Amino acid sequence: MLAEVFADRRGEKRLFRTRALVLAVLVVLSLALIGMRLFQLQVVRHEHFTTLSDDNRIKIQPMPPTRGLIYDRDGVLLADNLPSYALTIEPEKVDDLAATIAELSALLPISELDRERFRRLLPQRRRFEGVPIRLDLSQAERARFAVQSHRFPGVEIAAELSRSYPQGMHTAHVVGYVGRINEQELEQIDRSDYAGSTHIGKVGIEKYHEAWLHGHVGYQQAVVNARGRVLERREEKTPLPGRDLHLFLDLDLQRDAAAALGDRRGAVVAIEPETGGVLAMVSSPSYDPNPFVGGIGFKAYAALRDDIDRPLYNRAIRGQYPPGSTIKQFIALAGLASGVATAREGKYCGGYFQLPGHSHRYRCWRSGGHGTLAMEDAIVQSCDVYFYRLAHDMGIERMKTHLAEFGFGEPTGADIAGELGGLLPSPEWKRRARNQPWFPGETLIVGIGQGAFLATPLQLAAATAAVANRGTYMQPRLVSATRASLGAPLDPTEAKRRLLPDKDPAHWQTIVDAMTNVVEGRRGTARRIRNDDYRIAGKTGTSQVFTVGQNETYNEAEVAERMRDHALFVGFAPIDNPQIAVAVIVENGGHGGATAAPIARAVMDSWLLDQRVVPSTENAAETTSQ
Amino acid sequence: MAPHKLRIDRDSSGLDGGLLARLHLDLPLLLLLLLICGLGLVVLYSASGQSAEQVDRQLLRLGVAFLLMIAIAQVPPVVLSRWSLPLFLIGLSLLLAVLLMGEQSKGAQRWLDLGVVRFQPSEILKLALPMMLAWYLSMRPTPPRLLDIAVVGLLIAAPVLLIAKQPDLGTAVLVASAGVTTLFLSGLRWRLIIGLCVLGAAATPLVWSLMRDYQRRRVLTFLDPGSDPLGAGYHIIQSQIAIGSGGLHGKGWLGGTQSQLEFLPERSTDFIFAVLGEELGLSGVVLLMLLYLAVILRGLSIAAQAPDAYSRLLAGSVTIVFFVYLFVNMGMVTGLLPVVGVPLPLISYGGTSLVTLMLGFGILMSIQTRRKLLQSE
Known part of the structure; x- marks a missing residue:
């Protein structure tokens, strides 16, 4: 058998040929399998893979829009975009990072904080992306580096736009500031429109007008390689820059109002009655908004937050104070409009008022009493008993309805973020908020602007402007016009006016006359601000912080400074052609006539006579002591 | 019978009696190898990011490998x-x-x-x-x-x-x-x-x-590349994208975005087939496969014609090793087989496998060119 096999060499060769043929067939089949796979990839699913391939290399890069600028009424910049310069290191081009940083620090101050940030960012960025080693280079530092830059390949100065508030603390409470977008905000914004944007308006106008200021994102296609390096840019959709805002605000007036307020805590709001435009809005003390843009340090923030004077608190729109006697002309108007009172009808003041069947004495500020007073005198002398009686006759519901017409109890709707609405008390409110019934005595207290009644300086100024307009309430607004770009025409914003129901000019004249006599009358509570250049109509107020007991007398000297009454003043001028309506509140300022009225006068002087206020803290102290 | 055979051999070797015969080289096989290596250099130039340096170095390796092939062709199968x-x-x-x-x-x-x-x-x-x-x-x-x-x-x-x-x-x-x-x-x-x-x-x-763990992971990744798109699956996904996006006629030589922008890993070595697929498309790939098939068929035919069992078996198995090389590589790059480090024969950048393969072809040529001598014995 062995021999048989050996003998058949031809058979052996034939066997091999068969086997080789089998292998050849297997090879062809295998290659056909590969071929089918290739057909599947390259023909059947070609489009799918083309898409994936494009997704790989074409990245859509958002281009953030430039934020709109904010100007005052004369075109003075209040919010600007300034290039800020950072020194960056491109790790790919630097052999020895540590040595380079050491050499750089010989040239420019590099703090431990800078090094820490660099170490943190280094692993997060790509090798060819600049990592900042220093932020906010000064011009001198930039120059110093520029001269030596040849020694530092891979180290560059990078510029980007960052928000800046050239007027600093003077406009902080009005303009507000932008800051880095936080997670909460991220959920509220249109993320695609903010792709590439890092900042968003946090407070003030910057927040309220975010939509206008931000603009719309643009895109460009970038061809990138596997490591993310951009090789080519194409097909741009340019971003639409944010709109510039022009405010009613006058920076000079704003500065003067702040100077007049000095270092006292308080607020000044000045409104142009015809338009409702806010000419000045000061809350004191203020703060520098600029550190918030780049991210204020925890310590600095804590210092501001914990400051007993609360500089971050915008008293002009969030400060809710009992309006005190500054409400009396509005109560009087309510009495006239509702027909409960007439201008001539006298009411008796014996120093106090008692509700029928009650023993509690509601006292007048003048313990001796005013005798019988008509409406005008009651306003001029700010007689409390007259208004107790009037409020009692009118009843809380009617009073509330008429006061609401002047904008009390609700935010005015001015175009600034964070405004509060004050509180216009009513039986319905008391039931809801405190689950208590309304007592008749509370109606009397509302009548003199005390108790639960709260109003913001902005509300008081807007309501006063409505009196100046003799019955037309203009919703206060800050932005007068917007503009798409520098060369584009200005787009004025729309005024929102509301005609008050009381159309009898005699009613308005009564009130204006009374307010005029507050300043000009012999017994007026603000007679110290009378002047020969123009005529002012106004009303002083003093609102209680500290409640005086039934049988005590109020002794200013004994009460701690922060428990003293708030001083208020509202007024407008000139009487016949009102150009400005002002509300002033000085926290713990004592009497309105002594403290608040002169500030209002200074603001009016500035606006009407173009008379600057010299800032002086001594002046402030002097006024307080009077 | 014998003269008849001789005539056929003279026909098939073409330049019989010339330089090729004296060097014991098989013309069809030599031409096919030159074509494949030429195509390989063209693809390599693109895959290397147009690096003339890499092409030069590969050219040098090819020269050495061809010399070794010629050298081994001089050794008779008996030796x-x-x-x-x-x-x-x-x-x-x-x-x-x-x-x-x-x-x-x-x-x-x-x-x-x-x-x-x-x-x-x-x-x-x-x-x-x-x-x-x-x-x-x-x-x-x-x-x-x-x-x-x-x-x-x-x-x-x-x-x-x-x-x-x-x-x-x-x-x-x-x-x-x-x-x-x-x-x-x-x-x-x-x-x-x-x-x-x-x-x-x-x-x-x-x-x-x-x-080993990494080998198991490769097999698992091969079965489901999406499970690890940035890790082990990345190679398979990117090479399939490269080939698939090449389409029928490719994105053009030097025009492959996957390869030129470095999305494709190992693009000049194990995954160079994907570069070919992306830039020259299905047509380029099929051309290469036909050249490969021709080499294999020539090798099997040399084996089938060999006079003795040793030559037959050796020629056949050397040819099939060549086939397994390209099949495993193509299968891996197209996602049919798991990722194993096998280069595309005669095309991938590198010298080790090139030398082995060319020695193999030298053996094939030695067997083919001594066929008549043995037969005439």
Whole structure:
């Protein structure tokens, strides 16, 4: 058998040929399998893979829009975009990072904080992306580096736009500031429109007008390689820059109002009655908004937050104070409009008022009493008993309805973020908020602007402007016009006016006359601000912080400074052609006539006579002591 | 009969009696190899990011490899047959040496540093094992008996296991396929073949248990590349994107975005086939496959015409090793097979496999050009 096999060499060769043929067939089949796979990839699913391939290399890069600028009424910049310069290191081009940083620090101050940030960012960025080693280079530092830059390949100065508030603390409470977008905000914004944007308006106008200021994102296609390096840019959709805002605000007036307020805590709001435009809005003390843009340090923030004077608190729109006697002309108007009172009808003041069947004495500020007073005198002398009686006759519901017409109890709707609405008390409110019934005595207290009644300086100024307009309430607004770009025409914003129901000019004249006599009358509570250049109509107020007991007398000297009454003043001028309506509140300022009225006068002087206020803290102290 | 044969041979070799004949070169095979290598350089230039330096270096390697091919072509099969056993033993002992004192690189122990050259002994086995089996089987009766099969099994298993242990799955597959092919060509009975296949399938769990973690992960990733798109699956996904986006006619030479923008990893070495697929499309790929097929068919035809069993078996198995090379590589790059480090023969950047392959072709040429001499004996 062995021999048989050996003998058949031809058979052996034939066997091999068969086997080789089998292998050849297997090879062809295998290659056909590969071929089918290739057909599947390259023909059947070609489009799918083309898409994936494009997704790989074409990245859509958002281009953030430039934020709109904010100007005052004369075109003075209040919010600007300034290039800020950072020194960056491109790790790919630097052999020895540590040595380079050491050499750089010989040239420019590099703090431990800078090094820490660099170490943190280094692993997060790509090798060819600049990592900042220093932020906010000064011009001198930039120059110093520029001269030596040849020694530092891979180290560059990078510029980007960052928000800046050239007027600093003077406009902080009005303009507000932008800051880095936080997670909460991220959920509220249109993320695609903010792709590439890092900042968003946090407070003030910057927040309220975010939509206008931000603009719309643009895109460009970038061809990138596997490591993310951009090789080519194409097909741009340019971003639409944010709109510039022009405010009613006058920076000079704003500065003067702040100077007049000095270092006292308080607020000044000045409104142009015809338009409702806010000419000045000061809350004191203020703060520098600029550190918030780049991210204020925890310590600095804590210092501001914990400051007993609360500089971050915008008293002009969030400060809710009992309006005190500054409400009396509005109560009087309510009495006239509702027909409960007439201008001539006298009411008796014996120093106090008692509700029928009650023993509690509601006292007048003048313990001796005013005798019988008509409406005008009651306003001029700010007689409390007259208004107790009037409020009692009118009843809380009617009073509330008429006061609401002047904008009390609700935010005015001015175009600034964070405004509060004050509180216009009513039986319905008391039931809801405190689950208590309304007592008749509370109606009397509302009548003199005390108790639960709260109003913001902005509300008081807007309501006063409505009196100046003799019955037309203009919703206060800050932005007068917007503009798409520098060369584009200005787009004025729309005024929102509301005609008050009381159309009898005699009613308005009564009130204006009374307010005029507050300043000009012999017994007026603000007679110290009378002047020969123009005529002012106004009303002083003093609102209680500290409640005086039934049988005590109020002794200013004994009460701690922060428990003293708030001083208020509202007024407008000139009487016949009102150009400005002002509300002033000085926290713990004592009497309105002594403290608040002169500030209002200074603001009016500035606006009407173009008379600057010299800032002086001594002046402030002097006024307080009077 | 004999003169008739001679005439046919004269026809098929064309330049018979000329330089080619004197150098023992086979013209069809030589032309095919030159075409493939030429195409390879063109693709390499693009895949290397237009690096003339890499192309130059590859050109130098090709020159060396062709010289070695010509050199081995001068050695008659009879001499090769005599070298078979010593070469196999040397290769096996070198594999052992690698395991004991080889150099580590990328988690595998494959290299042996001989002072002058650093090389992978496993490469030797790609030729030494077919030679050894051809030598052994050519002395045994046909078809092989069970005892012979057992011996052959041991001869295959020894180097394959040593290589797999390094671990170098790609080379182990190639060496094993060389051995199995030789056995198959030796006339192993079909029922035994079927039996061995069943046995092999049954052994799969055993193989799985012997595999290293990274090897298992590769297999798993191959089965579901999306499970690890940025890790091990990245290669497979990106190469399929490259090939698929190439379409029928490709994105044009140097125009492949996947390859030029470096999304495709290992683009000038193991994954160079994807560059070809992306830039020259299905047409370019099919052209290369046809060239490869022609080489294989020529190799099988040389084997089929060889006069003695040793030459037949050796030629056949060398040819099939070449096929396994390209099949495993193409299968891997197109996502049909798991990722194992096997280069695309004659095209991928690198010299090791090139030298082995060209030596193989030298053997084929030696066998082909001495056919008539042996026959006339």
